[in-house]
Amino acid sequence: MPALRGRAAFVLRRGVAHNSPMTKSNARLPRLEDVAERAGVSHQTVSRVINNHPNVSKATRERVEAAIAELGYRRNTAARSLVTRRSQTIGVLASELSQYGPANTLLGVEQAARNAGYFVSIAALKSVSREAIFDAVRHFMDQSVDGIVVSVPHSETLLALAELKLGVPVVAVGSLGNDAVSGAMVDQARGAELAVGHLIELGHRRIGHVAGPQDWIDGVARAEAWSAALRSAGLEDDLLMTGDWSAGSGYEIGRKLAADRSATAIFVGNDQMALGLLRAFHEAGVRVPDDVSVVGFDDQPESGYFTPPLTTVRQDFEELGRRCLDIMLAAIEDGDSVSSTVVAPELVVRQSTSAPA
Amino acid sequence: MPALRGRAAFVLRRGVAHNSPMTKSNARLPRLEDVAERAGVSHQTVSRVINNHPNVSKATRERVEAAIAELGYRRNTAARSLVTRRSQTIGVLASELSQYGPANTLLGVEQAARNAGYFVSIAALKSVSREAIFDAVRHFMDQSVDGIVVSVPHSETLLALAELKLGVPVVAVGSLGNDAVSGAMVDQARGAELAVGHLIELGHRRIGHVAGPQDWIDGVARAEAWSAALRSAGLEDDLLMTGDWSAGSGYEIGRKLAADRSATAIFVGNDQMALGLLRAFHEAGVRVPDDVSVVGFDDQPESGYFTPPLTTVRQDFEELGRRCLDIMLAAIEDGDSVSSTVVAPELVVRQSTSAPA
């Protein structure tokens, strides 16, 4: 047993918790067989302990656990996958990762997945096309992922995936899903309602909307809810412009709105476009909120520091990611079928809104 | 062979390229053996074709390739990993993923990795601590990743990893690395030099710096280069304040700077803090650039729409990710040892800088 003691010392020197074989360099990582030998049982018994099977006596279990700890044994994922046909991996298909929302959703998913003992494999789409989606999905299937989380906010993606009939659960983030795909989303309609409601309460009668691209699920949802809220209050819903989520497009639209001053308030599809709008208004001498009120959507960390600080709708993306993974795990481990969940948004009132002049 | 034709039809109906077994539901995926049988060769020959071994006759190779295509065969990763002890997976250890830079670096890495046929597994750190890092690394080793990309911009991370002596290559993004860890970074010193040089050229004599946290590699690097640039121009480098990268901290510092008006120009560690600064200046009636010039760092997509549009230093994060993966692949596949690469930054002049009054 001197070799063993040597090994333990080696690893501790590295500052790593007891015996964890984080280094590959050592001759060979311990296997079930090694643990079994050390504990004086069969390899199968060790496997039972690891997998928490019943019918292992307490004494044996403890002996095995001790041996595992002493050797710093870690199960070989490849071998396990080979026989169980499970990879303990969840694929996350994402796009627009440089945007605040998608990035934070990924964070939430990863956190929840790792906590549950899953690996997270990602495929980032640079451009969203059928080909790119299929390619990424194939990439995931090659890896035999146990499930796929889709965080691609375009409507067509969902259709493409539904049609695919993969053999693994698929959860779409930012969409309610359909009968083939589960969904987890922030309630966009409610969010738009909060924003528009706030403006109506302040006394605004003519409220425009700067929508996101209409091939985005959220873009459509917010625009529709804006329209519905106005109509149910007996107001006109005809001032609708469409941007591409970027500050640049918000700026362009802002210049037009600064020229045509028919609205006293604008509900903007996201905070970035709102930033562009603020910039354009400032340049044109249109004062916010005195001349025009502006409401955004997302509540990015910076939004409180715009000029003026932006009233906006907060989405809790991490919660979204967590919920998404709950559904995924239920599907993988309990075989639950398609389902969906909705996270409530929240209005954050700052200084870009006030009663009309 | 009718079963086969049936299968092909089935998959095509799903709209997927020829026979790709994207669905798990079908009885069983084809194996080497199945391909071999169909091509009338041994499974080993098929393996040779797949792995591009020499010593396979052209005729045989073509026959095998046809069989592979017909059956839609895809190699089983787990089985392959088990025997080769390679997982074709690169682990990306990331933190601050909701920030522009890290998120885009991840994008670059993922793109390059997938192109090279690697899977990308991620572990996002919510908080950077030794424990969290070790935990994530253990997670990766459990998965037998072939290499680890570290995109955690804290100095201590690098130390922790160097000390670990993992058996796989490690590449740090945003750092030059050390003798155990390779590095790929944007030249921070050069970037700070560009920014400060620009201000000096405009005629500024007293130039302050709002630094990022000093436990961040970039935070230190930019502050040091700022100081060096001033001193080599014979100017004072005593106006140094430290924020936490957030717009909020920039705002707080901005309020102080608006009160103490000794500097005519401020070089800010990133665009977000610069945004906070602009906000504070605006509130205090300090005009930018008339009263004070402001330069940021990063060139986020929004920076051109701040009030005023921000002069800043652009970092090409995707290029960074690509370079990083080049180093990684060289290490994995050719056994290259530790090395490093540097990407050049670029000054983007907008409207937040001008000659002092």
Place this chain on the structure above:
DNA sequence: TCCCCCTAAGTTAGCGCTAACAATTAGCTT
């Protein structure tokens, strides 16, 4: 012509794990 060598294949033996089945033991019942 014979032998050697080189090319193109086939055969065999695991990689480390779990599932399925077999065997042993202990604890009761009759």
Place this chain on the structure above:
DNA sequence: AAGCTAATTGTTAGCGCTAACTTAGGGGGA
């Protein structure tokens, strides 16, 4: 005390693949 059951452990086979070894055919040089 024999026989049954249930709990615990061991044995065997095989997941799909590659590495290493083996075998079968051709040329080319002596």
